[in-house]
Amino acid sequence: MDRELLLLGILRREAMHGYRLVEIIETELRACTDLKKPTAYFLLGKLARAGLVTRTRTRDGKRPPKWVYRLTPKGEETFQALLRKNLGAFMPPKFPGSAGLAFVDVLPPEEARHLLAQRIASLEAYASQAEALGNAAEHAEQVVSHERAHLRAELAWLKDHLNKRLGRAGSTA
């Protein structure tokens, strides 16, 4: 449902082919969803069959042809309906990574500290990718801003947890 919204919304701004679409979703919009290529192609086929987009064949020189997808008026209608539905409701995100937090006490404190430090490093690496494209996320400024806010909250929570709940130790400088 949200995937359709994304596809339609991007195509609304600019007609393009599937490959590029996936590229955009995997970078600027990675915080919303995790759309793989085969799924995207399948979805685009479905949208085309439903008359929400048209596909036209184009060729660049002698390269194999691309399929350019373009929004139809019916697609625009559907897009707006999906958009209103999406904006009007809060959809709770899932944090699969927080499952382990319920059981931190099981491990010896120093190991727990070590693992959480690793997690923080991994989070920072992920966050730096969001910073990297920060300047020009033409397709999704707000989504990236929203993502950054949550990454900051996550980092703060983890550090706080490390300090307050898991004592202090010299291991993390």
Add this chain to the structure above:
Amino acid sequence: MDRELLLLGILRREAMHGYRLVEIIETELRACTDLKKPTAYFLLGKLARAGLVTRTRTRDGKRPPKWVYRLTPKGEETFQALLRKNLGAFMPPKFPGSAGLAFVDVLPPEEARHLLAQRIASLEAYASQAEALGNAAEHAEQVVSHERAHLRAELAWLKDHLNKRLGRAGSTA
């Protein structure tokens, strides 16, 4: 994978039957995952076949029998491995609701404001459930604390967005 971690971790603390397990996951642990009953029963069967848990039949008076699941030593091993893996890495959450944020500008500002106000209300309703069980989340204190942190961040971001990006209007008090 994280679902297995949750099931094993809860059973580790206390042997119990599937129905109760799902109840716990749907309330205290709703922030991690969204496990439906049939999925839980299926997963428990899988864990039993893999020798990570045992199931024993019990009857309460004349009620239909329950299956009580109990962690085995092998289950404990697997649990610890999954726990270490989970704690050591950051798993980026997905925010399906943020898809619409990319396209807010499409709508007339007052409608956008109205819809986001609705979303905030819906978020507050959801958050109040987390507050409600706040006192005694015996199985998942940290998970609930983590969830609350993100809900606060979400609320702050939405309000900020409403103020800074969508001008001011008298509609919201």
Add this chain to the structure above:
DNA sequence: GGGCGCATGTAATGAGTTACATGATTGA
């Protein structure tokens, strides 16, 4: 010439949901 990136797809598989089905107990 060889490997990487562009560009598209198919097929097999798997995971999870919905809807359905059952049956006992408890409380209104």
Add this chain to the structure above:
DNA sequence: TCAATCATGTAACTCATTACATGCGCCC
């Protein structure tokens, strides 16, 4: 007695992923 809650499960279906397969162009 009727509805809700407890308790478990099956079957059909949808959705998405992985792995596979193809082929051109570009750069080293």
